[in-house]
Amino acid sequence: MELNDQQQKMLEGENGSGVQKAMEILQAYGDCYEAERLIPVTSVHVAGNFPVLMDEGIEWLEELAGDGTKVRVFTTKNPEMFDPEQVDEMEIPTIYQVRQRRIQEALKSLGLVLTYSCHHYLVGNVPRFGDHIAWASSGSQVFANSVIGARSNRDGDHVALAAAIVGAIPEWGLHLPENRKAEILIDVDGLKFEEYEPTDYKALGWHLGKQVGMKIPAFVNLPSDMHIEGIKGLLYTLTVTGATGLVHLVGITPEAPTAEAAFGGAVPGTPDITVSQKDVDEAFYEISSSSAEKVDLVIFGCPQCSIQEVQEIAALLEGKRVHPDTQLWICTSRWVVTLCERMGLLETLRASGARVVSDVGAADGPHLYLKEKGVRVIAVNSARASYYAHNLFGMDTWFGSTGDCVRTAVSGRWEGKRR
Amino acid sequence: MILKAKPVTRGVVEGEAIVSHMPISFTGGMDPETGIIREPGHDLEGRSVAGKILVFPTGKGSTTGSWQFYAAFKRGHAPKGIINVRVEGVVAVSAIITDTPMVHDLEKDPLECIEDGDLVKIDATHGVVEISKQGT
Numbered sequence: 001m002e003l004n005d006q007q008q009k010m011l012e013g014e015n016g017s018g019v020q021k022a023m024e025i026l027q028a029y030g031d032c033y034e035a036e037r038l039i040p041v042t043s044v045h046v047a048g049n050f051p052v053l054m055d056e057g058i059e060w061l062e063e064l065a066g067d068g069t070k071v072r073v074f075t076t077k078n079p080e081m082f083d084p085e086q087v088d089e090m091e092i093p094t095i096y097q098v099r100q101r102r103i104q105e106a107l108k109s110l111g112l113v114l115t116y117s118c119h120h121y122l123v124g125n126v127p128r129f130g131d132h133i134a135w136a137s138s139g140s141q142v143f144a145n146s147v148i149g150a151r152s153n154r155d156g157d158h159v160a161l162a163a164a165i166v167g168a169i170p171e172w173g174l175h176l177p178e179n180r181k182a183e184i185l186i187d188v189d190g191l192k193f194e195e196y197e198p199t200d201y202k203a204l205g206w207h208l209g210k211q212v213g214m215k216i217p218a219f220v221n222l223p224s225d226m227h228i229e230g231i232k233g234l235l236y237t238l239t240v241t242g243a244t245g246l247v248h249l250v251g252i253t254p255e256a257p258t259a260e261a262a263f264g265g266a267v268p269g270t271p272d273i274t275v276s277q278k279d280v281d282e283a284f285y286e287i288s289s290s291s292a293e294k295v296d297l298v299i300f301g302c303p304q305c306s307i308q309e310v311q312e313i314a315a316l317l318e319g320k321r322v323h324p325d326t327q328l329w330i331c332t333s334r335w336v337v338t339l340c341e342r343m344g345l346l347e348t349l350r351a352s353g354a355r356v357v358s359d360v361g362a363a364d365g366p367h368l369y370l371k372e373k374g375v376r377v378i379a380v381n382s383a384r385a386s387y388y389a390h391n392l393f394g395m396d397t398w399f400g401s402t403g404d405c406v407r408t409a410v411s412g413r414w415e416g417k418r419r
Numbered sequence: 420m421i422l423k424a425k426p427v428t429r430g431v432v433e434g435e436a437i438v439s440h441m442p443i444s445f446t447g448g449m450d451p452e453t454g455i456i457r458e459p460g461h462d463l464e465g466r467s468v469a470g471k472i473l474v475f476p477t478g479k480g481s482t483t484g485s486w487q488f489y490a491a492f493k494r495g496h497a498p499k500g501i502i503n504v505r506v507e508g509v510v511a512v513s514a515i516i517t518d519t520p521m522v523h524d525l526e527k528d529p530l531e532c533i534e535d536g537d538l539v540k541i542d543a544t545h546g547v548v549e550i551s552k553q554g555t
Contacts, residue, residue, distance in 0.1 A: 047483060243480075392447050
């Protein structure tokens with residue numbers, strides 16, 4: 001990969017050791033993908049929290065920030081482990097508080113904007129169509145490529161941080177228009193979309209992700225009035241069972257007004273993948289890993305709940321009480337909590353026994369200490385949360401609609417579909 | 420046997436090979452406290468990759484894998500060299516931030532040429548892999 005004079009100086013350490021480390025990462029990464037040059041990025045998002053960083057990762061961040069290194073690009077941060085404003089009432093162990101504070105200090109020193117949100121595109125990190133970006137977080141990365149039409153590879157945190165510090169990213173993969181063409185055709189004709197809730201799109205994504213793998217699919221015959229929550233449900237789940245970075249939703253994705261545009265030419269005569277309602281129903285059951293009756297925790301927010309989702313949960317909970325042996329958590333960003341407070345939702349939710357938790361997501365962070373507190377069976381409306389909570393933290397998981405989950409919180413027993 | 424390869428990082432390392440025919444995810448798939456592969460059903464399940472030359476097809480799974488690899492490295496439980504059939508970002512970055520010698524795209528399929536226990540030398544700086552069969 002060719003470097004210009006300024007980039008060469010960064011590599012030689014003229015701008016400090018943190019910038020040098022960032023440039024070394026980008027140079028090696030660019031070389032292994034045979035990138036020819038670095039191109040400017042306009043937006044970065046960083047994902048990792050303590051459960052994956054561990055103590056060594058914190059030390060790596062502190063060393064990077066050590067000599068005053070700063071990001072040059074607007075950079076936001078994914079959720080953390082707990083809500084810093086509820087540490088006492090939620091009895092967060094001191095060892096985690098100390099670690100989260102160290103991560104926060106290092107990120108603040110680097111100049112990141114501490115959104116602690118995985119719906120960062122709802123709280124200010126909005127790239128334009130065609131922008132080159134580095135978003136580490138597979139769900140929002142596929143959202144950026146497929147809904148906004150910005151361009152991001154499946155970069156991890158180290159590359160994303162290096163890109164933020166240098167202000168550029170190696171030009172390879174999805175940054176190049178010729179690599180953004182659809183590779184397989186998926187026809188979803190025949191599914192009962194008129195009855196679909198976002199949860200059903202998640203089951204569809206779960207089923208298809210396994211077949212899509214790393215390929216770029218084009219979907220035809222999706223309903224033209226598909227709601228953004230359905231789109232998020234489909235895309236965020238496709239990257240759990242698969243590893244695709246871009247999905248052409250024909251008629252929705254900016255680069256795919258037609259199937260021809262998605263493929264950049266001839267469309268396959270017959271679809272590579274078709275799907276029946278039975279496949280989707282089967283996937284729906286498969287997402288659950290539990291068979292236990294009693295549910296310890298109902299947890300919403302993977303990705304973090306939007307204000308519309310919180311409103312929906314609040315309406316379903318109206319006049320009801322969460323069962324005394326079951327907890328109900330609504331995980332979201334501080335911005336949405338502020339809205340809830342202003343609109344009186346926070347009061348209503350608390351009165352019903354629900355907890356609104358800021359700065360965390362339902363998939364990973366909190367499960368580290370929830371498990372230590374005896375939480376074993378959880379109910380979620382997110383396939384992604386079910387997968388990570390089960391595989392990374394050993395939680396028993398039930399998957400169902402928002403309505404199923406709210407009814408479960410009230411009765412304390414699983415009220416949704418089961419095989 | 421001497422094979423040409425494409426470098427991902429630099430440096431030279433020599434050690435005992437451990438070979439997997441399945442992609443590896445460092446987040447969830449490898450225990451950073453021990454270097455033991457813990458993914459259920461993986462062909463290396465229950466075996467440690469610590470201090471070995473790890474030969475496998477490619478990476479998969481969470482992009483946070485490079486944090487878990489780094490933690491394993493600092494605790495002395497990471498493999499000391501990596502040979503991949505095809506490079507993937509998470510594994511590449513794991514090798515880059517730990518200065519672990521790593522190559523990919525060998526002139527012959529490493530999964531066929533290398534067996535568990537072979538003595539393997541990676542010269543990532545020059546893109547060369549040297550394989551000595553056990554007992555020869």
